[in-house]
C-alpha cells in the first residue's frame with residue numbers, strides 16, 4: 001500500500017529544522033524503546049544539514065542512546081574521503097562528531113579514493129552488500145525507521161534525478177550515478193525500491209525555490225519525471241515544508257493549522 005503523504009508546514013526554515021529535529025529525536029527514542037535500536041538514513045543538502053545542526057543544538061539530544069543508532073546515507077557525492085562537499089563530511093561537522101555514536105554503526109557511502117579505485121558502480125555494489133548484510137535486512141535493505149530526503153528544486157531526491165537512469169532502477173538497492181545534472185556529476189544513490197523499504201520517509205523542503213517541486217510531486221506527477229513523487233514509506237510519508245516551499249501547493253492539500 002502507498003501511504004497518502006501527510007504535509008506539515010512550518011513558518012520558516014529555522015522553525016522547520018528545529019521542529020523536525022524534535023520529531024526525529026522522539027522517533028528515535030520510540031524505536032529504541034520498541035526494538036532496542038533505531039536506524040536513520042541521512043540526506044545531504046541545505047535542509048539535511050540544517051536539521052543536523054538543530055539536533056546538535058537541541059537540549060533533548062541526550063534523550064537518545066546514540067550508541068544504539070545505525071546511521072546510513074541516502075546518497076553521496078563520489079569524491080575523496082574528507083572532501084568538504086561529501087555529505088558525510090558535512091554531517092560529521094554538523095552533528096556526528098558531537099554525539100557518542102558507535103563507529104561500527106555509522107555507514108558512510110564509499111569515497112572515490114577508497115578501495116574501489118574510482119569505480120562508482122563497484123562502490124554502489126559494495127554499499128548494497130553492506131545494507132544486505134545488516135542483521136535487520138530481511139530483504140536487500142533494513143526497514144529503516146526514518147529515511148530523510150531533501151527535495152531538490154528539480155524534484156530530485158537522494159541522487160535520483162528526473163528522467164535519469166537511476167530513477168528507473170527497479171532491481172538494485174544502490175546505483176552509481178554518472179553525469180548528474182547537479183555537481184558533482186558522479187554520485188552514489190539509494191534507489192526508489194530501497195527508499196520504499198523504510199518505515200517512514202520524511203521529505204524536507206524549505207525556500208521559494210522548492211515551491212514548484214513540492215507542488216508538482218504532490219499533485220500526482222510520475223516518479224520518472226518527478227522522483228520525489230515516488231518516495232514513500234511503508235508506514236508513513238511525511239512532507240515537512242516551510243511556508244515559502246508550500247506556497248504553490250494545491251489548495252486543500254494540508255490543513256492551514258498543520259504546523
Ligand SMILES: O=C1O[C@H](COP(=O)(O)O)[C@@H](O)[C@H](O)[C@H]1O
Nearest residue numbers: 043044045046047150151152158
Ligand atoms: O546534492 C544533493 O542535493 C539534495 C538537495 O539539496 P538541497 O541543498 O537543494 O536541499 C540532497 O538531498 C542530496 O542529499 C544531495 O546530495
